[in-house]
Structures are given as C-alpha cells and as structure tokens.
Amino acid sequence: MKLKLLFFASLREQFGFSYKEITLAKDVRSPAEFLQLMSIEAGKDWIKLLKDRNLYKVAINQNLASWEAVINDGDELAIFPPITGG
Amino acid sequence: MAIIVQKDTFSISKICTELSDKDNVGAVVSFSGYVREFSKDKQLKYLEIEHYPGMTEKALEEIEKKAMKNWDVTDIRIVHRVGRLLPKDLIVGVIVSSIHRSNAFKACEFVIDFLKTDAPFWKKEISEDKENWVVERREDIIKKTNWNKKD
Numbered sequence: 001m002k003l004k005l006l007f008f009a010s011l012r013e014q015f016g017f018s019y020k021e022i023t024l025a026k027d028v029r030s031p032a033e034f035l036q037l038m039s040i041e042a043g044k045d046w047i048k049l050l051k052d053r054n055l056y057k058v059a060i061n062q063n064l065a066s067w068e069a070v071i072n073d074g075d076e077l078a079i080f081p082p083i084t085g086g
Numbered sequence: 087m088a089i090i091v092q093k094d095t096f097s098i099s100k101i102c103t104e105l106s107d108k109d110n111v112g113a114v115v116s117f118s119g120y121v122r123e124f125s126k127d128k129q130l131k132y133l134e135i136e137h138y139p140g141m142t143e144k145a146l147e148e149i150e151k152k153a154m155k156n157w158d159v160t161d162i163r164i165v166h167r168v169g170r171l172l173p174k175d176l177i178v179g180v181i182v183s184s185i186h187r188s189n190a191f192k193a194c195e196f197v198i199d200f201l202k203t204d205a206p207f208w209k210k211e212i213s214e215d216k217e218n219w220v221v222e223r224r225e226d227i228i229k230k231t232n233w234n235k236k237d
Contacts, residue, residue: 006138008136008138008206008208009136009208009210009219010219012136059138059141059206062138062140062141062144063141063144064145064204078138078141078206080138080206080208081208081219081221082203082221082222083202083203083204083205083206083207083208083222084202084207084208084209084219084220084221084222085135085137085166085178085201085202085205085206085207085208085209086119086166086177086178086198086201086202086205086207
C-alpha cells in the first residue's frame with residue numbers, strides 16, 4: 001500500500017519533511033492505523049504523534065477527516081496542527 | 087466568486103470598487119485582517135504564514151459556496167496572503183456584495199469565521215528571542231459552532 005504523506009507547520013519541522021511517498025509494509029484502513037504501524041516501524045517521533053494525535057488534524061485527499069476515516073491505496077494523507085489563518 | 091492566495095499585498099478598496107461597479111449592488115461589506123505588532127507582551131518581528139496548496143483553495147471555495155447558498159449575495163472575494171509578513175501588514179480580505187446590506191454583513195462574518203477554522207493556514211510568530219506557532223483560539227471554535235447551530 002502506498003500513501004502520499006504531508007506534514008505542515010510544527011509537524012513539518014519536527015519530522016524534517018513536508019512531503020513523502022511512503023510504501024507500507026502492510027495495508028492500513030485508517031489514519032489511526034497508519035500511525036500505529038509507523039510508531040512500530042519508524043521510531044519515537046511517530047510514537048509521540050500517536051500518543052498526541054488528538055491535538056492534530058487529518059485530511060484525506062484534501063478534505064478534513066477523522067482519525068478513523070477510511071484510507072485507500074494512493075491516497076494523499078495530511079497531518080497538521082489546528083488551523084490558525086485569517 | 088473568486089479566491090486568491092498570494093505573497094503580495096493587495097488593495098481592499100480596489101476590490102470593493104470592482105464589486106460595486108456590477109449590476110444590482112446596493113451594499114459592499116469588507117473585512118480586513120492585519121498583523122498585530124504584539125504577541126502577548128512580545129514585540130513581533132515578523133509572521134510566517136504557511137498553507138496547504140490545493141486544499142486551501144478547495145476549503146475556501148466550499149466556504150464561499152455555503153455563504154452564497156445561505157444568503158442572497160451577488161459576489162464574494164477572498165484574498166489571503168502567505169509567506170513573510172511584517173507588523174501592520176494586511177493578511178486577509180473578505181469582500182461581499184449584495185442588493186441590501188444585511189445579507190452582505192452576515193455572509194462576510196460567516197466566511198471569515200469558517201476561514202479561521204477550516205482553511206489550512208498556519209501562522210508562526212517570530213520575535214527577537216523566540217519563535218512559536220500560533221495556537222488555535224477557543225473563541226474561533228465557538229464562533230464556528232454557533233453558525234452550525236443556526237444552520
């Protein structure tokens with residue numbers, strides 16, 4: 001399963017990238033499952049993000065979504081802190 | 087309807103004139119947001135505004151469409167700046183025209199309230215000795231929730 005992953009603002013700084021195409025070792029059904037998998041495979045920044053996930057927002061294919069929403073192969077998944085524009 | 091996300095500054099009055107020149111316009115209401123000089127007690131050096139290209143435009147279009155559906159307005163323009171902004175700089179403009187003022191006032195407030203919570207922009211404040219990402223304001227969430235109750 002492949003995902004286009006985007007981070008913005010503080011998460012972009014913390015993870016050191018804003019965009020990455022990721023190939024997952026196994027399929028995941030939701031952003032929450034994606035975080036669980038990454039926290040096992042990719043280390044402490046992901047464990048922290050999994051723990052603090054309710055402080056962050058998620059968008060699937062550029063639409064705001066919940067952590068439990070359905071994701072599919074090839075989707076664009078963005079994770080970011082609450083919006084502060086205007 | 088139009089949405090512009092840009093680095094450069096812009097003229098609110100020029101857009102107001104453009105909208106008022108159209109047929110059947112009896113009212114133009116505009117909201118202008120500016121960079122404050124102080125963040126808490128700190129003098130701000132500058133602000134960095136980041137956004138999510140693609141989703142930003144999509145989210146703003148959705149907000150405009152909802153406003154056009156809810157109120158009888160003739161046009162809505164949203165302009166939001168990104169990149170480095172200095173204290174007192176213009177950040178955002180929402181300009182709404184209608185036949186009578188009431189619809190334009192309400193639609194303008196609706197658009198800026200939803201922009202604050204649904205359009206993916208993030209502000210970082212840089213002062214002399216520190217920098218921090220701006221956190222969401224409870225007041226902004228309450229304002230949006232109140233609109234949802236009215237729906």
